[in-house]
Amino acid sequence: MKNILLVLKREYMVRVKKKSFLIMTFLAPLLFVGFYATVIWVAVGSVESKTVQVLDQSGLFTGQFQNSKTINFQYLTMSLDSAKASLKATKSTALVYIPEDVMENPKTVKIYAPKNVSLELQSDIEKTIEKQIESIKLTEAGITRRVLEDSRINVDSQTISLSEEGEKSSSSGAATAIGGICAFLIYISVFVYGTQVMRGVTEEKTSRIVEVIISSVKPFQLMMGKIIGVALVGLTQFVLWILLTVALTSVAGAMLGDQLPKDPQQIEQQFNDLNKNMPASALKANSGPANPVSEVLSAVNSLNLPLIISCFLFYFLGGYLLYSALFGAVGAAVDNDADTQQFMLPITLPIIFSFVFAQFVLRDPDGSLAFWTSIIPFTSPIIMMVRIPFGVPGWQIALSMVLLVLGFMGTTWLAARIYRIGILMYGKKVSYKELAKWVFYRG
Template sequence: MRNIFLVIRREYLVRVKKKSFLIMTILGPLLFAAFYAAVIWIAIGSVELKTVQVVDESNMFTNQFKDSESLKFDYLSSQIDSAKKEFQKSGANALVYIPKNVIKEPKSVRIYAAKNVSMELKSGIEDVIEKQIEEIKLSEAGITHKILEDSRVNVKSETISLSAEGEKTSSSGAATVIGGICAFLIYMSVFIYGTQVMRGITEEKTNRIVEVIISSVKPYQLMMGKIIGVALVGLTQFVLWILLTTSLSSVATNVMSDKIATEAKAVTEMQQKNMPANGMPGGNVQNPVAEVMGAISSLNIPLILSCFLFYYLGGYLLYSALFGAVGAAVDNDADTQQFMLPITLPIIFSFVFAQFVLRDPDGSLAFWTSMIPFTSPIIMMVRIPFGVPAWEIALSMVLLVLGFAGTIWLASRIYRVGILMYGKKVTYKELAKWIFYK
C-alpha cells in the first residue's frame, strides 16, 4: 500500500506542478465565460440594417411588413419591371413582388436579390404573407380578427412529481440541461485523463524508466498508482473549476443586480397592468430570473453532485485501467490506434444513446444502458436529474464497482507482461495469452 501511495503522490505532483495544468485550471472558466460573452455580443452587436423593397399589386399587404432593428421595408408604387431596373441602383438588399392573384396563387410571390437572401429573411416574408392571406380568407368566411385573437391560447403547464414524500414541483428543462452537462463532463474526462494514463505508461516504457521503477514496485502497484494519481488530478481540476465558476457567477450577479432588479420591477408592473377588475391576474408573465432559480431548486442537487462524483470516478477508473493496459502493450503512440477502437466505442455509443435517453428517461433502453458498467456512468447521470428509484441507482453502482474490479484484474494481467515487452508487434491473440500467463 505504501508503494501505491508513493506512485500516486509522484503522479499527482508531477502533473499538478506543470504550468499547463495551472494555466488551463485558471483560464478554463475564463475562456468559457469569454466564449459565451463573445457569442452574445456578436448576436446582439453585429445586426446590420437591411432594406427590403415591396411591390404589392394586390394592395393587401400595405404596412403589414413591420420595420425592426435589422429590417426596413420600403413600399414602391412603380411596376415590377421598372422596380427591377432600379433595384441595383437603390442599394436595397431584396425586392419582394406580390402579384394581384396572390390569394389564388400564393406560390407566385417572388423575392429578388443581388446575390441571395438569408433563410431567416425569406421565411419572415413568407410568414407575413401567409398570415395575411389566412386572415383575408377567414374574414370572407365571417370570422373576425377579434375572434381569432380570442381563440389563441398559450398553454403553459407545471410538472409535479408524485412520490412517497408527497407532491414536488419539477422541471424537465432543468433536468435535461443538468443531465446533459454531467454526461458531457464524464464523456470528456474519460477521454482526456484516460489518455493521459496511457501516454504516461507508454512514455516510461519507451524511455526504459519503467525498468528501474519496476525493481522496487510491483506492476500492479505501479498501474494502480498511476490510475488513482491521474484521477486525483482530474478531481482537483474539477473542484477548482467549480470554485472559480461559482466566484465568477457571484461577481457577475452582483454586477448585474441593478439590471435584474429593474427587470423584476418591470415584470411586476406588467403583471399589475394585466390584472383585470376581479383582482385575478390576467397575464401569464413571470420573472425569468425567478423562473430559472425555481427550476434549479426543484432538482435534488446534493444527490446529483454525489452521484456525479461516484460515476466520474467509476467511469474513469474502469476505462483508464483499459487505457493503461494498451499503453503497457505497445512501444509507441502510433501502435495504440489498433487497440483504441474497442475501448472508445462503448464511450461513443453511451453519448449517442444519451440523446435517446433524454427523450424517455424511464424506458427500457435507459434502464439497461444505465446498468451496463461500460455505459452506466454517462447514461445514469442523464437519468438522475429526472428522478431514478434508489434501488436502480444502488444496483447500477454495484455493477459499476464489479465492472471496475474486473477491468482492473484484466488490465493488470496484460500490464505485468507488456510493461517489459519490447520490439514486438502485439496482436489480440497475443494479449489473450498474456491474460492467462502464470
C-alpha cells in the first residue's frame, strides 16, 4: 500500500504542476464564460437601430408596424418613384411598398433597399402584413381576432410523482437535462483521463524509466498508483472548473447587469406589463410563475439532488477505474501511439454505444434496454446516470453498483496480467493472441 501511495503522489504532483494542466484549468472556464458572455452581448447590445420606410397605398396598415429597439418605422405619403429616389438620401434600411390591391394580391408587396435586407427583417414585415390581412378577412366574416385568439388553448401540465412519502412535484425536463449532463461528463472524463493513463505508461516504457521503477515497486502497484493518481487529477480539475465557472459567471452577470434585469421582481413586472396587452388565452397559458428563474430552481429542486450527486461521484470513479485499467494495459502492451489503434477499438466501442443508447433511454427510462444497459458494468456508468433523475428502484442501483465494482476488479486483474509482461516488452508487434498468452502466463 505504501508503494501505491508513493506512485499515486508522484503521478498526481507531476501532472498538476505541468503548465498544460494549469493553463487548461484556468483557461477552460474563461473560454466557457467568455463564449456565452459574448453571445449575450451580441444578442443584447450590438444590434444597431434601423429605419424602415412604409409606403401604404391601401391605407390598411397605418400604425400596424410596431417600433422596437432595433427597428423604427416611418410612414410616407408620396409617390413610389419619389420614395425610391429619397431612400438613399434618408439612409433608411428599406422601403416597404404596399399597393392598393394588396387584399386581392398579397404577393404584390415589395421591399426596396440599397442592399439586401436581413431574413429576419423580411420575415417580420411579411408577418405583420399577413396578420393584418387575416384580421380584416376575419372581421368581414364576423369573427374578430380576439375571439380567434381566445379559442387557442395552450395546455401546460404538471407532473407529480407518487412515492411512499406521498405526492411530490417532479419535472421531466429537469430530469432529462440533469441526466444528460451527468452522462456526458462521465463519457468525456473516461476518454480524457483514461487516455492520460495509457500515454503515461507508454512514455515511461519507451523512455526505459519503467525499468528503474519496477526495481522498487511491483507492476500491479505501479499500475494502481497511476490509475488512482490520474483519477485524483481529474477530480481536482473538475472541482476547480466548477468553482472558477461559478465565480466568473457571477462577474460576467454583474458586468451585463445594466442590460439584463437584476431583480426577479423586475422580471415579474415585465411579464405583468406584457400580459396587459395579451389575449385571454395567452394569459391562461402564462398563468404559472412569472419568474423563469424560480421555475428553473423549482424544477431542479424537485429532483433528489443528494442521490444524484452521490451516484454521479460513484459512477464517475467507477467508470473511470474500470476503463482506465484497460487503457493502462494497452499502454503497456505497445511501444508507440500508432500501435494503440488496434487495441483501442474494443475498449472504446462500449463507451460510444452507451452514449448512443442514452438517447433511447431518455425516451423510455424504465424499458428493457434501459434496465440491462444500466446493469452491465461497461455501460452502466453512463446509462444509470441517465435513469436516476427519473427514479430508479433501490435494488437496481445496488445491483448496478455491485456489478460495477466486480467489473472494475475483473478489468484490473486482466490489466495487471498484461501489464506485468508488456511493461518490459520492447520492439515486438503484439497481437490479441499474444495478449491472451500473457493473461494465462504463470510466473
